[in-house]
Amino acid sequence: MILLDYWVSVFGMRVRIALAEKEIKYESREEDLLGNKSDLLLKMNPIYKKIPVLIHNGKPVCESLIIVQYIDEIWNDRSPLLPSDPYQRAQARFWADFVDKKVAPRPGVLWGKGEEQEAARNEFLETFKILEGELGDKPYFGGETFGFVDISLVTFACWFHAFETFGKFSMKAEFPKITEWAKRCMQRESVAKSLQDPQKVDEFVVEYRKRLGLE
Amino acid sequence: MAEELSLLGMWASPFSCRVKIALKLKVVQYKYVEEDLFNKSPLLLKYNPIDKKVPVLVHNGNPLLESLVILEYIDETWQGYPIFPKDPYERAVARFWAKFIDDKLLPAIRRACWGEEKGREKAVEEATELLQLLEMELKEKRFFGGETIGLVDIVADTLSLWLTSFEEGSGVELMTREKFPKLSKWSHEFASTSAVKENLPPKDELTVFLKSLFGKPAK
Numbered sequence: 411m412i413l414l415d416y417w418v419s420v421f422g423m424r425v426r427i428a429l430a431e432k433e434i435k436y437e438s439r440e441e442d443l444l445g446n447k448s449d450l451l452l453k454m455n456p457i458y459k460k461i462p463v464l465i466h467n468g469k470p471v472c473e474s475l476i477i478v479q480y481i482d483e484i485w486n487d488r489s490p491l492l493p494s495d496p497y498q499r500a501q502a503r504f505w506a507d508f509v510d511k512k513v514a515p516r517p518g519v520l521w522g523k524g525e526e527q528e529a530a531r532n533e534f535l536e537t538f539k540i541l542e543g544e545l546g547d548k549p550y551f552g553g554e555t556f557g558f559v560d561i562s563l564v565t566f567a568c569w570f571h572a573f574e575t576f577g578k579f580s581m582k583a584e585f586p587k588i589t590e591w592a593k594r595c596m597q598r599e600s601v602a603k604s605l606q607d608p609q610k611v612d613e614f615v616v617e618y619r620k621r622l623g624l625e
Numbered sequence: 626m627a628e629e630l631s632l633l634g635m636w637a638s639p640f641s642c643r644v645k646i647a648l649k650l651k652v653v654q655y656k657y658v659e660e661d662l663f664n665k666s667p668l669l670l671k672y673n674p675i676d677k678k679v680p681v682l683v684h685n686g687n688p689l690l691e692s693l694v695i696l697e698y699i700d701e702t703w704q705g706y707p708i709f710p711k712d713p714y715e716r717a718v719a720r721f722w723a724k725f726i727d728d729k730l731l732p733a734i735r736r737a738c739w740g741e742e743k744g745r746e747k748a749v750e751e752a753t754e755l756l757q758l759l760e761m762e763l764k765e766k767r768f769f770g771g772e773t774i775g776l777v778d779i780v781a782d783t784l785s786l787w788l789t790s791f792e793e794g795s796g797v798e799l800m801t802r803e804k805f806p807k808l809s810k811w812s813h814e815f816a817s818t819s820a821v822k823e824n825l826p827p828k829d830e831l832t833v834f835l836k837s838l839f840g841k842p843a844k
Contacts, residue, residue, distance in 0.1 A: 483713040
C-alpha cells in the first residue's frame with residue numbers, strides 16, 4: 411500500500427493518523443508539490459492531481475476524508491473511526507464536511523493581504539467559534555472517543571501557531587476548549603507522529619509567503 | 626413507537642429532490658414541508674441554525690443536514706433498495722464523483738450559464754471539460770450505478786432537469802447531444818425512472834424561477 415503525501419499537508423496528515431490508528435503498514439512517498447508532480451500522482455489522480463492519494467492493491471483512492479472512510483471500512487475489525495449508530499455517523503460526516511468547507515479552503519489568513527486577509531481572519535474566527543461551541547465540554551468531538559471529526563480538524567493544530575502569527579490573535583484566548591482538545595489529541599501516538607512540528611510549519615509559511623510576494 | 630419522518634425542502638431545489646428520490650426508492654413514508662426561502666420558518670431556523678438551508682431531514686426529532694450526509698443516512702437506516710455500492714472501493718469511487726459534482730461541476734455550470742459576460746467563454750470551456758470527465762466515467766453503463774440508479778445518479782440530478790432549465794433560461798448551451806451523447810441519453814433515462822419522474826418539479830415553472838434567481842435584471 412502506498413500513500414502519496416506532502417510533509418506539511420493537513421490532508422495528508424489525516425490519512426497518516428487513520429493508518430496509524432489502525433496500525434497499518436504502508437509506504438509513504440513524498441511528492442514534490444512545489445516542483446514537479448510524479449507520473450504516478452498524475453496517473454492515480456488525473457482529475458485533481460492532488461495529494462493525498464492512497465494506492466491499495468494498485469487502485470487509487472482520492473480525497474482525504476473519503477480515504478479515511480475507506481480505511482475505516484476495509485479495516486473494520488479494529489479501532490473504529492466512525493460511530494456505529496447511523497445518526498451519530500451522520501453527525502460525524504456533517505462536522506467533518508463542515509471542517510472541509512469552512513476551515514480547509516480559506517488560508518487567506520496566511521496567504522492574503524489587506525482587506526482580503528481581514529475578511530478571511532473574521533471568517534476563520536467565526537468558524538472556530540462554531541466549532542468551539544460544538545465541542546463544548548466533551549473530550550472529543552465524537553464524545554468519549556477520538557474519531558472522524560477529530561481527525562478532520564486536529565491536523566490543523568500544527569498550523570495554529572502560523573494562523574495566530576499572521577491573523578494576530580491567540581487560539582488559547584479565543585478558543586480555550588479547542589486548545590485543550592488539541593493538546594489531548596496530541597497525547598495519542600497516532601496524532602503525535604503524524605502532525606508536523608509547528609516550527610517547521612511556520613518556516614514553510616514564511617517561505618511560501620515570500621514565493622507569493624507577500625514578504 | 627411510531628416513526629416520525631419529515632423533510633423540509635424547497636420545490637425548485639435539486640438538493641431537496643435528491644432526498645425525495647432516495648426516500649421514494651426506499652419506499653419510506655414522510656411528511657413534506659415546503660419552505661419559503663425568502664421567509665424561513667422557525668422550524669428550519671431551529672433545525673439548521675448553522676446555514677439555515679434545505680434540505681433538512683428530521684427523523685424522530687433528530688435533524689440531519691447536507692444532502693450527501695442525508696443520502697448516506699437514509700441508505701444506512703432503511704433496508705431495501707441499495708443507494709450506495711456495497712463494496713468499499715466502489716463506495717469510495719461513488720463518494721468521489723458525488724463530491725466532484727457538488728464541489729467542481731455545479732459551480733462551474735453556474736458560472737458558465739449565469740456568470741459575467743466577460744468570463745463567459747472561459748467558464749463554458751471549463752464546464753465543458755468537467756462534463757467531459759463525467760461523460761467518460763459513465764462509459765457504456767446505463768446509469769452511473771450500473772443497471773439501476775445509485776448515489777452518483779441521484780447527486781447528478783442537477784444535470785438532468787436543472788441543467789436543461791439553466792440552458793433555456795440563460796441561452797447558454799452546455800450538454801448538447803453531439804458533444805455529450807452518453808450524458809444526454811443518461812439524462813433522459815434518469816428523468817424517466819419512476820422514483821425520479823414523480824419528484825421532479827415542472828420544467829417551465831422551474832425555468833422561470835431559476836431565471837429570476839440567477840439571471841440579470843432587464844436593462
